Amino acid sequence: MNRTSRLYALVEELRAAAPRALTVARLAMRFEVSSRTVQRDLQALMESGVPVRSAPGRGGGWSIDPAMTLPPIRFTADEASALAVALAAADASAPYAGAARTAAQKIVASMSGPASTAAQELAARIVTLPAPGGSGARAAVEQALATNAVLRLSYVDAAGHESERLVEPAGLLTADGRWYLIAWCRTRQAGRGFRLDRITAATPTGEQARPHDLATLLLGSAAAGAVQPPALEELTRPRATPAAPSGRAAGRSAPRRRR
Structure with a gap:
């Protein structure tokens, strides 16, 4: 087994045992490699962001949080x-x-x-011409969308005029290869779209934004007909939640029949 396959298999071995921890010695025996090799592989997984962790002492070992990882995916x-x-x-x-x-x-x-x-x-057969410049404020926009925070923007419009805006982010729009932050603009008291490559600075204010409906903010604009990309529909579809156990499975005694 090559190292890439072994790293992948290590994650699945830990997922199968979770939440129980596995010792390095047991993993080394399982994959027929030395303990030093397993230790090095586990450290590499940790450094790459895989949520593996070690617990020292008697009864310790390595474990993984299955809620933070995906099961195996086989691509065609x-x-x-x-x-x-x-x-x-x-x-x-x-x-x-x-x-x-x-x-x-x-x-x-x-x-x-x-x-x-x-x-x-x-x-190997795909090349691209990188966009000139690029927005150094992109990370702040990403964080504001994730935390629903108010942003202070420095923005340059199509005519080259720069302005300062306080905005409440609602979502992202992509059109013709460009990305826009759709937000409620407190300065204009209306929904506005801000091209990401024209945002020269973005600073979190620490204030929580009000929730805004993306479709509502787009009404009356050229993007009013924007729809969710089909590839993302599955991500936003509600997931069925497991039914709650009942009767003895839930730790309760079944009611006795009256005679």
């Missing part, structure tokens, strides 16, 4: 190629580009066989 060659194209489109000026890069590294590490070959061959 076409799916792997589609991912390569999608990641190529997420250039450095796009929102969450940094997270997309680290996600790509994890995906590549998990792929093998025809899927890996297809993605590598296609990736």
